[in-house]
Amino acid sequence: xxxxxxxxxxxxxxxxxxxxxxxxxxxxxxxxxxxxxxxxxxxxxxxxxxxxxxxxxxxxxxxxxxxxxxxxxxxxxxxxxxxxxxxxxxxxxxxxxxxxxxxxxxxxxxxxxxxxxxxxxxxxxxxxxxxxxxxxxxxxxxxxxxxxxxxxxxxxxxxxxxxxxxxxxxxxxxxxxxxxxxxxxxxxxxxxxxxxxxxxxxxxxxxxxxxxx
Numbered sequence: 001x002x003x004x005x006x007x008x009x010x011x012x013x014x015x016x017x018x019x020x021x022x023x024x025x026x027x028x029x030x031x032x033x034x035x036x037x038x039x040x041x042x043x044x045x046x047x048x049x050x051x052x053x054x055x056x057x058x059x060x061x062x063x064x065x066x067x068x069x070x071x072x073x074x075x076x077x078x079x080x081x082x083x084x085x086x087x088x089x090x091x092x093x094x095x096x097x098x099x100x101x102x103x104x105x106x107x108x109x110x111x112x113x114x115x116x117x118x119x120x121x122x123x124x125x126x127x128x129x130x131x132x133x134x135x136x137x138x139x140x141x142x143x144x145x146x147x148x149x150x151x152x153x154x155x156x157x158x159x160x161x162x163x164x165x166x167x168x169x170x171x172x173x174x175x176x177x178x179x180x181x182x183x184x185x186x187x188x189x190x191x192x193x194x195x196x197x198x199x200x201x202x203x204x205x206x207x208x209x210x211x212x213x
Contacts, residue, residue, distance in 0.1 A: 001136055001156045003201060006040040008033050011062045012203050014161050015041060016154065021134040022052040025070070026152060026161055027063040027203065031119040034069020053078045055128060055139075057163025057203065058149040059085030059095050061119065068092075068120035078125035080133075082141070084148035092121040095146065101177035142192065144185025145176055151192060161201040162192055168202045172210035189213055 004015040013033075014026040023046060029037060041048050051074050056064050059081065067089065071077060081089050088095050099105050128139045128150050138153040145164045152161040165188050166173045179185045192200065193211055201207045 001154060003154065003157065003159060003161070004044050004046075005201065005207065006037055008036060010204065012201075013037050013040075014201060015044065015046065016137060016152070016161075017046070018134060018136060019156075020136075022050045023048075024134075024137065025051050025054045027056055027163070028054060028066035028070055030062045031065035031117045032069070033066035034073060037066060037070060038073045048073055049075050051077055053080055053126075055079075055133070055150075055152070056081040056085060056089065057151070057161065057165075058082070058146045059088035060097060060146065060164070061094055061117075063163065063203065064089050065117070065119045067122045071122055079122050080126045080128050081124055082148035082150050083127045085146075086124050086127070088148075090121045090124055092119045094118075097178045098180045099178055104177050140191065142188035144181050144183075144188045145179045147180060147184075149188070151188075153195060153197075158195070158198040159201065160192060160195055160197045160199075163203050165189065165192065166200060166202050166213075168200070168205040168208045170206055172212040173200055173202065173208050174212045176204070 002017040006013040008029040016024040038048050130141050140151040142149050142151045142165045164176050167176045
């Protein structure tokens with residue numbers, strides 16, 4: 001089993017190469033990211049048509065915006081998200097981020113036309129529930145950043161993909177500046193820490209194993 005980061009400007013998608021169930025893509029970037037993701041997967045030497053499913057850490061537009069584009073590139077792919085994110089993914093509905101940083105508020109006000117572009121939705125084929133998704137891939141509910149946030153734990157690697165539940169820089173992992181429920185976020189981070197992961201993959205910034213919170 002392997003995990004690959006696919007950088008997309010300020011956010012990332014992740015490719016999980018499972019031992020038995022082909023490829024799983026985590027997140028789809030902003031609207032317009034579909035082709036870039038496919039090119040990234042191809043550069044890794046992987047066949048995009050071996051992607052069995054695309055799952056989402058949560059329903060902000062920089063994570064689900066490219067979903068419909070990927071459907072055009074990948075045959076018979078299935079989409080999965082937490083039940084609280086279904087409406088956003090199926091209807092291309094914008095989920096406004098709850099900002100807790102003055103700098104971010106300025107950035108979002110300037111970048112809103114790009115960040116909140118309309119995008120097409122896709123049908124949800126399965127709902128992400130706590131527990132095993134396929135052999136060696138486990139869904140962990142980690143609400144707080146949004147109420148539909150999930151993480152993906154890979155026991156074989158003792159690695160976890162957390163989306164925006166944490167963000168990272170060279171010094172380590174910390175709370176994000178965007179969240180809907182800090183109490184829930186704090187509980188989710190404790191849940192992640194309890195795995196004592198060898199690596200935490202974050203969607204923004206530097207992935208790490210060092211917790212600063």
